Amino acid sequence: SMTLEHGAHRIGKRIDSKMSRWRNYGFGQFIHWGLYAIPGGHWNGEYYGGAAEWIRSWKGMPNEDYDNLYTEFDPVDFDPKAWAEQAKDMGARYMIITTKHHDGFCLWPSEFTDYDVTNAPYGQDIIGPLVEAYDAEGIDVYLYFSVMDWNHPGYRSKLETAEDREAYEGFKEFTRNQLLELLERYPSTKGLWFDGTWDAAWKEQAEFADNLAMEMREMIPGLIIGSRFRPDDYGNRHFDSNGDLMGDYEQGWERKLPDTYEDTKGNDWDCVMTVPENQWGYHSDWRGHVKTSYELIEMLVKSVSLDGNFVMNFGPNGQGEIRKEERQLAKEIGEWMHKNQKAIYDCGYIDWEKQDWGYYTRNRESGEVYMIVFNKPINGALRIKTPAKINLDKIFDLNGPQKTYRPEEIHRNEYFIHLDEALLETPKVIVIQYSEAT
Ligand SMILES: C[C@@H]1N[C@@H](C#Cc2ccccc2)[C@H](O)[C@@H]1O
Secondary structure (H helix, E strand, O other), X not given: OOOOXXXXXXXXXXXXXXXXXXXXXXXXXXXXXXXXXXOOXXXXXXXXXXXXXXXXXXXXXXXXXXXXXHHHOOOOOOOHXXXXXXXXXXXXXXXXXXXXXXXXXXXXXXXOOOOEHHHOOOOOOOHHHHHHHHHHOOOEEEEEEEXXXXXXXXXXXXXXXXXXXXXXXXXXXXXXXXXXXXXXXXXXXXEEEEEOOOOHHHHOOHHXXXXXXXXXXXHOOOOEEOOOOOEOOOOOEOEOOOOOEOXXXXXXXXXXXXXXXXXXXXXXXXXXXXXXXXXXXXXXXXXXXXXXXXXXXXXXXXXXHOOEEEEEEEOOOOOOOOOHHHHHHHHHHHHHHHHHHHHXXXXXXXXXXXXXXXXXXXXXXXXXXXXEEOOOOOOOEEEEEOOOOEEEEEEEEOOOOOOEOOXXXXXXXXXXXXXXXXXXXXXXXXXEEEEXXX
């Protein structure tokens, strides 16, 4: 392997209690909110087919028109307590809020730029009340921060001239100042979710990013930072030039899921997921497929079954309201979570052979296994194959009358259990208590 100054500084998972808390969340909420919510995917009567939070990059939106949107930002319906209660009811255990997206507009009063909420009609801090409201609900808050910043004069996507490099030094200082400012203002945050770090200019900043990450971790010991922040000595991100994960967990699963445990490389990871195909910020005209609560629950379950966290995105509108489609999804997912959260919280992967009926999760403390059944076979027989020396001691429904199942052995370590239900209305959880033969 290569000698790297600024590659991975740890091989394998973090095992401290703060990271265990992160690992056990299971379910999180992403919130993308900012100036892009005002146009909501339209400008001058034209429909923008891209991701709403990228509308500034569209030829139909002149940059100066976008950059002046801050003069209209006055979300009179913003109600952080209502958002936090909804997240609690949905069963989210952490929340990631965009403090600054690629456009550079800051949802907190920043000392280092005028392009922030204090200079908009709204005039007040948005991040502080959100942190407070979510902390009050016991939901941990993480701060999303885009390094790429289209508003800052020193930002460069690549460094070609001496002038570029000069300007970029100022941009790096600005970036550091804003990050330390966020940790100073919101010390209860548990971590940072970085984005906008794919530029060539940033990929040359291995030493700067490494030192900044260390500085932030000194400010808040145990701070959780994923694989999307630092480039290594050769500009590699997520995994360094030796293939080792950089940061505390893998942030590569954006709008996609791993299919097998091997795909996760045995690392901690999160999947961040949009409700439409590709809209993070508010778009008033969702086209194409909009995911149902069934699909989102399956993605959540699949994530946990593969040792990851699933983070579902919400995009409040320009008035600060959460749209009805998202409210309905939160309600439906919450109904399932209220009855089945035991199969999600504090759970992760178990190396039993995946079956067509659905997914296994395993509680990391108790060792209790959960079968989460999505696909009932025509004959109602659910196959269970375990590694050798595993005894199935007790099998019963998580909900409803405590129905117990008698496994029918069909081969060594292979069984059927038989469902009574003619039809499953929602994904069904069955509990397996097992022991290992000594
Ligand atoms: C978490 C998500 N990352 C951002 C992006 C992107 C992007 C942009 C261009 C090509 C590929 C990905 C989205 O705007 C959203 O914030």
